[in-house]
Amino acid sequence: MSAPAFNHLRKDRSYLRLAVVSPFLDRHHGTESCVSEQLERLASQYGWEIHLYSQRVDEIQLAPPTSPAENSTGKIIWHRVSDISGPHVFKYLWWFVANHLQRWRDRRLGRTKIDLTYSPGINCLDADAIVVHIVFHEFFSHVRSELHLHGLPWKRWFIVFHRRLYYMLVMVLERKMYRDPRVRLVAVSDHVAHHLKIHFDRTDVAVIANAVDTTRFTPEARLARRSTTRQSFRYSDDDFVLLIIGNDWKIKGVDFLLRALTHLCDLPVRLLVVGSDDPRLYQTQVIDSVMNDRVRFEAPSRDVLSFYSAADVYVGPSLGDAFGLPILEAMACGLPVIASIHAGASEFVRNGETGLLLSNPRDPSEIASLVQRLFGDASLRMKMGFAASQYVQVNCGWDQNALKTRDFLEATLREHHSLRHRHLFSKDG
DSSP, X not given: OOHHHHHHHHHOTTOOEEEEEOSEEOSSSHHHHHHHHXXXXXHXXXXXXXXXXXXXXXXXXXXXXXOTTSSOTTOEEEEEOOOOOSOHHHHHHHHHHHHHHHHHHHHHTTSOOOSEEEEESSOOSSOSEEEESXXXXXXXXXXXXXXXXXXXXXXXXXXXXXXXXXXXXXXXXXXXXXXXXXXXXXXXXXXXXXXXXXXXXXXXXXXXXXXXXXXXXXXXXXXXXXXXXXXXXXXXXXXXXXXXXXXXXXXXXXXXXHHHHTTOTTSOEEEEEESSSOGGGGHXXXXXXXXXXXXXXXXXXXXXXXXXXXXXXXXXXXXXXXXXXXHHHHHXXXXXXXXXXXXXXXXXXXXXXXXXXXXXXXXXXXXXXXXXXXXXXXXXXHHXXXXXXXXXXXXXXXXXXXXXXXXXXXXXXXXXXXXXXXXXHHHHO
16 A cells, blocks of 8 residues: 555545455345445445455446546446355355455556455455454354254265364454454444454454445335235235244244244244245244244345335344344334344344344243234334334435445555554664
Protein backbone atom coordinates (compact mmCIF):
# COMPACT_ATOMS: atom_id res chain seq x y z
CA MET A 1 0.00 0.00 0.00
CA SER A 2 1.51 3.29 -1.06
CA ALA A 3 1.31 6.79 0.43
CA PRO A 4 -0.46 8.08 -2.72
CA ALA A 5 -3.15 5.48 -2.10
CA PHE A 6 -3.92 7.13 1.21
CA ASN A 7 -3.62 10.62 -0.25
CA HIS A 8 -6.30 10.02 -2.87
CA LEU A 9 -8.63 8.84 -0.10
CA ARG A 10 -7.91 11.93 1.97
CA LYS A 11 -8.61 14.27 -0.94
CA ASP A 12 -11.64 12.38 -2.23
CA ARG A 13 -13.20 10.47 0.64
CA SER A 14 -15.61 8.64 -1.65
CA TYR A 15 -13.01 6.79 -3.73
CA LEU A 16 -11.18 3.59 -2.84
CA ARG A 17 -9.89 0.63 -4.86
CA LEU A 18 -10.99 -2.56 -3.13
CA ALA A 19 -10.15 -6.19 -3.90
CA VAL A 20 -12.84 -8.55 -2.61
CA VAL A 21 -11.98 -12.26 -2.37
CA SER A 22 -14.96 -14.64 -2.12
CA PRO A 23 -15.50 -18.07 -3.78
CA PHE A 24 -18.92 -17.04 -5.04
CA LEU A 25 -21.53 -14.34 -4.61
CA ASP A 26 -25.26 -14.54 -5.21
CA ARG A 27 -28.60 -13.49 -3.72
CA HIS A 28 -29.78 -16.79 -2.24
CA HIS A 29 -27.08 -17.64 0.32
CA GLY A 30 -26.93 -15.64 3.54
CA THR A 31 -23.27 -14.56 3.73
CA GLU A 32 -22.89 -14.14 -0.03
CA SER A 33 -26.09 -12.14 -0.31
CA CYS A 34 -24.89 -9.80 2.44
CA VAL A 35 -21.56 -9.14 0.70
CA SER A 36 -23.35 -8.57 -2.63
CA GLU A 37 -25.55 -5.90 -1.08
CA GLN A 38 -22.52 -4.17 0.46
CA LEU A 39 -20.47 -4.13 -2.74
CA GLU A 40 -23.24 -2.76 -4.94
CA ARG A 41 -23.70 0.18 -2.59
CA LEU A 42 -19.98 0.84 -2.16
CA ALA A 43 -19.71 1.04 -5.95
CA SER A 44 -22.93 2.90 -6.79
CA GLN A 45 -23.25 5.25 -3.81
CA TYR A 46 -19.60 5.93 -2.98
CA GLY A 47 -17.94 5.48 -6.36
CA TRP A 48 -15.54 2.77 -5.23
CA GLU A 49 -13.65 0.59 -7.70
CA ILE A 50 -14.40 -3.01 -6.71
CA HIS A 51 -12.26 -5.84 -8.07
CA LEU A 52 -14.15 -9.05 -7.30
CA TYR A 53 -12.17 -12.29 -7.33
CA SER A 54 -14.68 -15.15 -7.43
CA GLN A 55 -15.34 -18.43 -9.17
CA ARG A 56 -19.03 -17.72 -9.65
CA VAL A 57 -21.08 -14.52 -9.55
CA ASP A 58 -24.85 -14.29 -9.96
CA GLU A 59 -27.37 -11.45 -9.79
CA ILE A 60 -24.82 -8.67 -9.20
CA GLN A 61 -24.53 -5.50 -11.27
CA LEU A 62 -21.12 -5.88 -12.92
CA ALA A 63 -19.12 -3.50 -15.08
CA PRO A 64 -18.97 -4.27 -18.82
CA PRO A 65 -16.05 -6.53 -19.79
CA THR A 66 -13.70 -3.66 -20.62
CA SER A 67 -10.23 -2.89 -19.35
CA PRO A 68 -10.35 -2.24 -15.56
CA ALA A 69 -7.95 0.65 -16.03
CA GLU A 70 -10.42 2.54 -18.18
CA ASN A 71 -13.31 4.28 -16.48
CA SER A 72 -13.63 1.70 -13.73
CA THR A 73 -14.51 4.06 -10.89
CA GLY A 74 -17.83 3.23 -9.25
CA LYS A 75 -18.05 -0.24 -10.77
CA ILE A 76 -17.71 -3.89 -9.82
CA ILE A 77 -15.24 -5.74 -12.03
CA TRP A 78 -15.30 -9.54 -11.90
CA HIS A 79 -12.03 -11.44 -12.20
CA ARG A 80 -13.09 -15.05 -12.73
CA VAL A 81 -11.03 -17.55 -10.71
CA SER A 82 -10.75 -21.12 -11.95
CA ASP A 83 -12.55 -23.97 -10.19
CA ILE A 84 -12.21 -27.76 -9.97
CA SER A 85 -14.59 -30.56 -9.11
CA GLY A 86 -14.11 -32.84 -6.14
CA PRO A 87 -14.55 -32.92 -2.34
CA HIS A 88 -15.05 -29.56 -0.70
CA VAL A 89 -11.73 -29.53 1.14
CA PHE A 90 -9.82 -29.98 -2.14
CA LYS A 91 -11.93 -27.33 -3.85
CA TYR A 92 -11.18 -24.97 -0.97
CA LEU A 93 -7.42 -25.56 -1.21
CA TRP A 94 -7.52 -25.04 -4.98
CA TRP A 95 -9.51 -21.82 -4.54
CA PHE A 96 -7.03 -20.57 -1.97
CA VAL A 97 -4.06 -21.06 -4.29
CA ALA A 98 -5.83 -20.00 -7.51
CA ASN A 99 -7.08 -16.64 -6.23
CA HIS A 100 -3.63 -15.82 -4.84
CA LEU A 101 -1.96 -16.59 -8.17
CA GLN A 102 -4.52 -14.63 -10.18
CA ARG A 103 -4.29 -11.54 -7.99
CA TRP A 104 -0.47 -11.72 -8.08
CA ARG A 105 -0.54 -11.98 -11.88
CA ASP A 106 -2.93 -9.04 -12.21
CA ARG A 107 -0.66 -6.88 -10.07
CA ARG A 108 2.48 -7.91 -11.97
CA LEU A 109 0.87 -7.15 -15.33
CA GLY A 110 -0.46 -3.81 -14.11
CA ARG A 111 -4.10 -4.82 -14.54
CA THR A 112 -5.06 -3.78 -11.02
CA LYS A 113 -3.90 -1.33 -8.39
CA ILE A 114 -5.44 -2.17 -5.04
CA ASP A 115 -5.65 -0.12 -1.85
CA LEU A 116 -7.19 -2.80 0.38
CA THR A 117 -8.01 -6.51 0.24
CA TYR A 118 -11.33 -7.44 1.89
CA SER A 119 -12.39 -11.03 2.55
CA PRO A 120 -15.69 -12.50 3.82
CA GLY A 121 -14.20 -15.26 5.95
CA ILE A 122 -10.71 -16.63 5.37
CA ASN A 123 -10.07 -16.77 1.63
CA CYS A 124 -6.48 -15.52 1.44
CA LEU A 125 -3.41 -14.92 3.57
CA ASP A 126 -2.93 -11.27 2.61
CA ALA A 127 -6.31 -9.83 3.60
CA ASP A 128 -6.21 -6.38 5.18
CA ALA A 129 -9.73 -6.75 6.57
CA ILE A 130 -11.88 -9.82 7.20
CA VAL A 131 -15.60 -9.85 7.91
CA VAL A 132 -16.26 -12.78 10.23
CA HIS A 133 -19.62 -14.49 9.78
CA ILE A 134 -18.74 -17.60 11.81
CA VAL A 135 -15.94 -18.65 14.16
CA PHE A 136 -15.19 -22.28 13.39
CA HIS A 137 -13.45 -22.81 16.73
CA GLU A 138 -16.82 -22.09 18.35
CA PHE A 139 -18.84 -23.96 15.72
CA PHE A 140 -16.67 -27.07 16.06
CA SER A 141 -17.31 -27.18 19.81
CA HIS A 142 -21.01 -27.63 19.02
CA VAL A 143 -20.67 -30.31 16.32
CA ARG A 144 -17.70 -32.27 17.72
CA SER A 145 -19.95 -34.95 19.19
CA GLU A 146 -21.48 -35.63 15.77
CA LEU A 147 -18.13 -36.25 14.09
CA HIS A 148 -17.23 -39.61 15.65
CA LEU A 149 -17.14 -42.75 13.51
CA HIS A 150 -18.30 -45.07 16.28
CA GLY A 151 -21.76 -46.43 15.58
CA LEU A 152 -21.97 -44.94 12.08
CA PRO A 153 -22.48 -47.03 8.93
CA TRP A 154 -19.14 -47.32 7.13
CA LYS A 155 -20.66 -45.63 4.06
CA ARG A 156 -20.84 -42.36 6.06
CA TRP A 157 -17.26 -42.53 7.33
CA PHE A 158 -15.86 -40.55 4.40
CA ILE A 159 -18.42 -37.76 4.91
CA VAL A 160 -17.55 -37.44 8.60
CA PHE A 161 -13.82 -37.66 7.96
CA HIS A 162 -14.09 -35.03 5.24
CA ARG A 163 -16.00 -32.64 7.53
CA ARG A 164 -13.42 -33.04 10.30
CA LEU A 165 -10.57 -32.43 7.84
CA TYR A 166 -12.21 -29.27 6.50
CA TYR A 167 -12.96 -27.88 9.96
CA MET A 168 -9.40 -28.58 11.11
CA LEU A 169 -7.98 -26.81 8.08
CA VAL A 170 -10.13 -23.73 8.62
CA MET A 171 -9.26 -23.63 12.31
CA VAL A 172 -5.54 -23.66 11.47
CA LEU A 173 -6.13 -20.66 9.21
CA GLU A 174 -8.22 -18.94 11.89
CA ARG A 175 -5.36 -19.20 14.36
CA LYS A 176 -2.98 -17.69 11.81
CA MET A 177 -5.20 -14.85 10.58
CA TYR A 178 -7.35 -13.90 13.56
CA ARG A 179 -4.39 -13.66 15.93
CA ASP A 180 -2.55 -11.26 13.63
CA PRO A 181 -3.16 -7.73 14.97
CA ARG A 182 -2.37 -6.27 11.53
CA VAL A 183 -5.54 -7.88 10.14
CA ARG A 184 -8.60 -5.79 10.97
CA LEU A 185 -11.65 -7.86 11.92
CA VAL A 186 -15.31 -6.95 11.70
CA ALA A 187 -17.95 -9.26 13.17
CA VAL A 188 -21.56 -9.56 11.99
CA SER A 189 -22.86 -9.68 15.57
CA ASP A 190 -21.84 -9.22 19.19
CA HIS A 191 -21.98 -13.02 19.46
CA VAL A 192 -19.23 -13.39 16.87
CA ALA A 193 -17.16 -10.60 18.45
CA HIS A 194 -17.44 -12.41 21.79
CA HIS A 195 -16.25 -15.67 20.22
CA LEU A 196 -13.26 -13.88 18.66
CA LYS A 197 -12.37 -12.51 22.08
CA ILE A 198 -12.66 -15.91 23.76
CA HIS A 199 -10.71 -17.93 21.18
CA PHE A 200 -8.18 -15.36 19.89
CA ASP A 201 -8.08 -12.63 22.54
CA ARG A 202 -9.17 -10.01 19.98
CA THR A 203 -10.68 -7.06 21.81
CA ASP A 204 -10.44 -4.64 18.88
CA VAL A 205 -13.16 -6.21 16.72
CA ALA A 206 -15.65 -3.88 15.07
CA VAL A 207 -19.27 -5.02 14.87
CA ILE A 208 -21.40 -4.31 11.80
CA ALA A 209 -24.57 -6.38 11.91
CA ASN A 210 -26.02 -7.94 8.79
CA ALA A 211 -28.98 -6.16 7.29
CA VAL A 212 -32.06 -6.96 5.24
CA ASP A 213 -33.58 -5.68 2.01
CA THR A 214 -36.31 -3.50 3.50
CA THR A 215 -37.88 -2.91 0.07
CA ARG A 216 -38.32 -6.62 -0.63
CA PHE A 217 -39.21 -7.98 2.80
CA THR A 218 -42.26 -6.04 3.97
CA PRO A 219 -45.55 -6.91 5.71
CA GLU A 220 -47.43 -5.77 2.60
CA ALA A 221 -45.48 -8.13 0.33
CA ARG A 222 -45.95 -11.05 2.73
CA LEU A 223 -49.68 -10.55 3.23
CA ALA A 224 -50.32 -10.02 -0.48
CA ARG A 225 -49.06 -13.55 -1.17
CA ARG A 226 -50.34 -15.27 1.96
CA SER A 227 -53.44 -16.89 0.47
CA THR A 228 -51.81 -18.26 -2.70
CA THR A 229 -48.68 -19.57 -0.99
CA ARG A 230 -50.63 -21.32 1.76
CA GLN A 231 -52.75 -22.97 -0.89
CA SER A 232 -49.65 -24.10 -2.75
CA PHE A 233 -48.39 -25.76 0.46
CA ARG A 234 -51.90 -27.14 1.12
CA TYR A 235 -52.33 -25.34 4.42
CA SER A 236 -55.85 -24.51 5.54
CA ASP A 237 -56.93 -21.24 7.12
CA ASP A 238 -57.04 -22.95 10.51
CA ASP A 239 -53.50 -24.31 10.34
CA PHE A 240 -50.94 -22.55 12.54
CA VAL A 241 -47.71 -22.76 10.54
CA LEU A 242 -44.28 -22.59 12.16
CA LEU A 243 -41.32 -21.86 9.89
CA ILE A 244 -37.58 -22.47 10.22
CA ILE A 245 -35.02 -21.76 7.46
CA GLY A 246 -31.36 -22.71 7.30
CA ASN A 247 -28.79 -25.43 6.80
CA ASP A 248 -27.00 -27.49 9.46
CA TRP A 249 -30.33 -28.47 10.99
CA LYS A 250 -28.66 -29.98 14.05
CA ILE A 251 -27.19 -26.59 14.93
CA LYS A 252 -30.41 -24.80 13.97
CA GLY A 253 -32.23 -26.83 16.63
CA VAL A 254 -34.61 -28.75 14.35
CA ASP A 255 -34.36 -31.85 16.59
CA PHE A 256 -35.70 -29.95 19.60
CA LEU A 257 -38.32 -28.17 17.51
CA LEU A 258 -39.65 -31.54 16.37
CA ARG A 259 -39.77 -32.73 19.97
CA ALA A 260 -41.66 -29.55 20.90
CA LEU A 261 -44.41 -30.56 18.47
CA THR A 262 -45.23 -33.54 20.69
CA HIS A 263 -46.29 -30.99 23.34
CA LEU A 264 -48.62 -29.31 20.83
CA CYS A 265 -50.67 -32.26 19.62
CA ASP A 266 -53.93 -30.61 20.68
CA LEU A 267 -53.25 -27.56 18.47
CA PRO A 268 -53.49 -27.36 14.65
CA VAL A 269 -49.74 -26.72 14.40
CA ARG A 270 -47.80 -27.40 11.21
CA LEU A 271 -44.01 -27.13 10.76
CA LEU A 272 -42.30 -26.01 7.55
CA VAL A 273 -38.55 -26.80 7.52
CA VAL A 274 -36.53 -25.20 4.70
CA GLY A 275 -32.92 -26.08 3.97
CA SER A 276 -30.54 -28.28 2.03
CA ASP A 277 -29.97 -30.96 4.67
CA ASP A 278 -31.28 -34.49 4.12
CA PRO A 279 -34.88 -34.87 5.42
CA ARG A 280 -34.43 -38.66 5.52
CA LEU A 281 -32.28 -38.21 8.62
CA TYR A 282 -35.43 -37.03 10.42
CA GLN A 283 -37.92 -39.44 8.91
CA THR A 284 -37.87 -41.89 11.82
CA GLN A 285 -38.12 -39.10 14.40
CA VAL A 286 -41.10 -37.54 12.61
CA ILE A 287 -42.97 -40.86 12.30
CA ASP A 288 -42.23 -41.84 15.90
CA SER A 289 -43.57 -38.51 17.14
CA VAL A 290 -46.86 -39.06 15.28
CA MET A 291 -46.20 -35.82 13.38
CA ASN A 292 -45.68 -37.22 9.91
CA ASP A 293 -48.63 -35.30 8.47
CA ARG A 294 -47.66 -32.07 10.28
CA VAL A 295 -44.05 -31.66 9.15
CA ARG A 296 -43.04 -30.57 5.68
CA PHE A 297 -39.45 -30.35 4.39
CA GLU A 298 -38.65 -28.03 1.50
CA ALA A 299 -35.47 -27.29 -0.44
CA PRO A 300 -34.18 -23.69 -0.47
CA SER A 301 -35.63 -21.37 -3.07
CA ARG A 302 -34.71 -17.98 -4.47
CA ASP A 303 -38.30 -17.03 -3.74
CA VAL A 304 -37.73 -17.12 0.02
CA LEU A 305 -40.62 -14.67 0.53
CA SER A 306 -43.03 -17.49 -0.30
CA PHE A 307 -42.00 -19.31 2.88
CA TYR A 308 -42.54 -16.24 5.06
CA SER A 309 -45.90 -15.66 3.37
CA ALA A 310 -47.07 -19.18 4.23
CA ALA A 311 -46.10 -18.97 7.90
CA ASP A 312 -47.73 -17.63 11.06
CA VAL A 313 -44.61 -17.65 13.26
CA TYR A 314 -40.88 -17.98 12.61
CA VAL A 315 -39.13 -20.23 15.15
CA GLY A 316 -35.32 -20.23 15.42
CA PRO A 317 -34.17 -22.48 18.30
CA SER A 318 -30.49 -22.30 17.27
CA LEU A 319 -27.97 -24.00 19.52
CA GLY A 320 -25.35 -21.59 18.19
CA ASP A 321 -25.71 -19.23 15.25
CA ALA A 322 -23.33 -16.42 14.32
CA PHE A 323 -26.24 -14.36 13.05
CA GLY A 324 -29.37 -16.02 11.67
CA LEU A 325 -30.51 -13.78 8.79
CA PRO A 326 -33.96 -15.44 8.43
CA ILE A 327 -34.86 -14.06 11.86
CA LEU A 328 -34.27 -10.53 10.60
CA GLU A 329 -36.06 -11.19 7.29
CA ALA A 330 -39.08 -12.58 9.14
CA MET A 331 -39.17 -9.52 11.40
CA ALA A 332 -39.01 -7.24 8.36
CA CYS A 333 -42.02 -9.10 6.95
CA GLY A 334 -43.99 -8.46 10.13
CA LEU A 335 -43.88 -12.13 11.07
CA PRO A 336 -43.73 -12.85 14.83
CA VAL A 337 -40.46 -14.56 15.77
CA ILE A 338 -39.21 -16.84 18.49
CA ALA A 339 -35.41 -16.52 18.55
CA SER A 340 -32.81 -18.41 20.55
CA ILE A 341 -30.56 -16.21 22.66
CA HIS A 342 -27.66 -18.12 21.05
CA ALA A 343 -28.38 -16.56 17.63
CA GLY A 344 -26.64 -13.32 16.75
CA ALA A 345 -29.84 -11.83 15.33
CA SER A 346 -31.49 -12.17 18.77
CA GLU A 347 -29.73 -8.88 19.57
CA PHE A 348 -32.50 -7.21 17.55
CA VAL A 349 -35.30 -8.92 19.48
CA ARG A 350 -36.78 -7.01 22.39
CA ASN A 351 -38.45 -9.75 24.37
CA GLY A 352 -42.21 -9.36 24.36
CA GLU A 353 -42.09 -6.34 22.00
CA THR A 354 -40.44 -7.24 18.68
CA GLY A 355 -40.36 -10.99 19.34
CA LEU A 356 -39.92 -13.66 21.97
CA LEU A 357 -36.54 -14.87 23.23
CA LEU A 358 -35.87 -18.54 23.84
CA SER A 359 -33.43 -18.97 26.72
CA ASN A 360 -32.87 -22.74 26.40
CA PRO A 361 -33.27 -24.03 22.83
CA ARG A 362 -32.63 -27.58 24.04
CA ASP A 363 -35.83 -27.50 26.09
CA PRO A 364 -38.79 -28.62 23.93
CA SER A 365 -41.27 -27.59 26.63
CA GLU A 366 -40.02 -23.98 26.57
CA ILE A 367 -40.32 -23.88 22.78
CA ALA A 368 -43.84 -25.30 23.00
CA SER A 369 -44.81 -22.81 25.70
CA LEU A 370 -43.77 -19.82 23.55
CA VAL A 371 -45.63 -21.24 20.55
CA GLN A 372 -48.75 -21.71 22.69
CA ARG A 373 -48.48 -18.11 23.88
CA LEU A 374 -48.49 -16.78 20.33
CA PHE A 375 -51.15 -19.21 19.14
CA GLY A 376 -53.53 -18.07 21.84
CA ASP A 377 -53.07 -14.33 21.34
CA ALA A 378 -53.71 -13.02 17.83
CA SER A 379 -53.50 -9.43 19.09
CA LEU A 380 -50.00 -10.05 20.46
CA ARG A 381 -48.92 -11.57 17.15
CA MET A 382 -50.15 -8.53 15.28
CA LYS A 383 -48.55 -6.00 17.65
CA MET A 384 -45.29 -7.90 17.78
CA GLY A 385 -45.08 -8.29 14.01
CA PHE A 386 -45.80 -4.60 13.44
CA ALA A 387 -43.20 -3.49 16.03
CA ALA A 388 -40.60 -5.85 14.56
CA SER A 389 -41.16 -4.57 11.04
CA GLN A 390 -40.92 -0.95 12.11
CA TYR A 391 -37.71 -1.60 14.04
CA VAL A 392 -36.02 -3.38 11.12
CA GLN A 393 -37.13 -0.77 8.59
CA VAL A 394 -35.49 2.00 10.63
CA ASN A 395 -32.38 0.24 11.94
CA CYS A 396 -31.44 -2.70 9.73
CA GLY A 397 -31.36 -1.53 6.11
CA TRP A 398 -28.45 -2.11 3.75
CA ASP A 399 -27.75 1.60 3.34
CA GLN A 400 -26.85 1.82 7.04
CA ASN A 401 -24.72 -1.33 6.74
CA ALA A 402 -22.85 -0.02 3.67
CA LEU A 403 -22.13 3.31 5.38
CA LYS A 404 -20.64 1.55 8.42
CA THR A 405 -18.66 -0.79 6.15
CA ARG A 406 -17.28 2.18 4.22
CA ASP A 407 -16.19 3.90 7.44
CA PHE A 408 -14.59 0.67 8.70
CA LEU A 409 -12.59 0.10 5.51
CA GLU A 410 -11.48 3.72 5.29
CA ALA A 411 -10.29 3.53 8.90
CA THR A 412 -8.44 0.32 8.04
CA LEU A 413 -6.67 2.07 5.15
CA ARG A 414 -5.68 5.00 7.37
CA GLU A 415 -4.39 2.63 10.06
CA HIS A 416 -2.32 0.63 7.57
CA HIS A 417 -0.85 3.82 6.15
CA SER A 418 0.02 5.01 9.65
CA LEU A 419 1.71 1.69 10.50
CA ARG A 420 3.69 1.78 7.27
CA HIS A 421 4.73 5.36 7.91
CA ARG A 422 5.94 4.50 11.43
CA HIS A 423 7.80 1.47 10.07
CA LEU A 424 9.58 3.57 7.42
CA PHE A 425 10.39 6.27 9.99
CA SER A 426 11.92 3.75 12.45
CA LYS A 427 13.85 2.17 9.58
CA ASP A 428 15.28 5.51 8.50
CA GLY A 429 16.14 6.38 12.07
